[in-house]
Amino acid sequence: MDKKFWITQEPINPNDCIEKVVRHEAGAVNTFIGTVREFTKGKRTLFLEYQAYIPMAEKKLLQIGEEIREKWGEADTAIVHRIGRLDITDAAVVIAVSTPHRHDAFEASRYAIERIKEIVPIWKKEYWEDGTKWIGDQKENTSYEKDIPSEEEMRDG
Amino acid sequence: MDKKFWITQEPINPNDCIEKVVRHEAGAVNTFIGTVREFTKGKRTLFLEYQAYIPMAEKKLLQIGEEIREKWGEADTAIVHRIGRLDITDAAVVIAVSTPHRHDAFEASRYAIERIKEIVPIWKKEYWEDGTKWIGDQKENTSYEKDIPSEEEMRDG
């Protein structure tokens, strides 16, 4: 796997990302892992299904890496997002950013996950005990049934 | 390895930390990895030697985990620090913090590395091309010239 920004159907090993950014110039690597949480506001998730517009999603992940390089000159980034069925505790996304100094690694990693939630064409479908729903809408509040957690709550993983 | 806060002489696999904090309640894991950087302000490091007051260092790492639990109630933390000789790009420290929501994971992980540099009895000796030096300042600003904060100040840090 030569790509540093990719979509996969397979379980993610965080080291696959980390190893791509470790280098002589770096003193810090920040890794963010988004995992499938079982409960959101008391509502139980059984599993998730992620779908992606794969070629565009990989382009947008690469774009985020380029944005990070522009903002934090010496940062190196790798991002993988998994699609398909994910069970509780599975990693959906792994971001690794290496920088010479630790402050930038935290900032850039944080930036990456926020940007993923803004521009990367990937969608999550929740399978609850009592139904399913494609989650979406980060700019507006779409109204769902009252017992479904708000979009912001769902996205804040 | 049952401990969640430990000192090791062996190479660290980040997954050893990550696996200890992944759980059903968590939607986010932030991992910080401190690696051995080759160049610092143009000065070339050949390798490092870390020394620890092992039993106290493990106690202080555990204390940091407890502080995080107090500040971010649902956070779960694991920290490992390596000692002995470390080569360029080797991981010296790995911190993993899982939380229900990502904001807390970033904040708590950042807190952990700052606290390690304040209160955990671990020392780094630099082996440069032209000499060696025990590094003495936890914030990497000065070396030994700085006043030592009291333990109380450090706890409030």
Next chain:
Amino acid sequence: MVDVLFFAELQEDAGSDQVRIEADGLSVNELKTKLLSSYELTNLDQAMIAVNEEYSREETVLKSDDVVAFIPPVSGG
């Protein structure tokens, strides 16, 4: 003819992940009107548009073999 891609909820509403449709010379906005005459796509207006894998404006005029993707609000991460 252009290729139109649907994802997530839109894909389920359209009953298909991809359709090929005559839209050469139309704007994205005109394509949307055309699609809405054939499909029940409740949330089409909330989707962003990508033409050939780049986000595009509704005014973008399509040419033959363009790939138009409707991107419902994303929820990766």
Next chain:
Amino acid sequence: MVDVLFFAELQEDAGSDQVRIEADGLSVNELKTKLLSSYELTNLDQAMIAVNEEYSREETVLKSDDVVAFIPPVSGG
């Protein structure tokens, strides 16, 4: 008798990582004075003190078999 532990630069200065010394009833500060009469420990005053693996004050009075560690400014991470 108490055990005294040295680390990092202090260990190299002392030429030893551990010494056992008569200091029962002395304060940590008095122990430091005693050590400085025997060892060339340039940066002893910049070290924090741990007694039995907890940071302690210079006024702490030592008892038999206490373990006193001098903690130079730390540099882990």
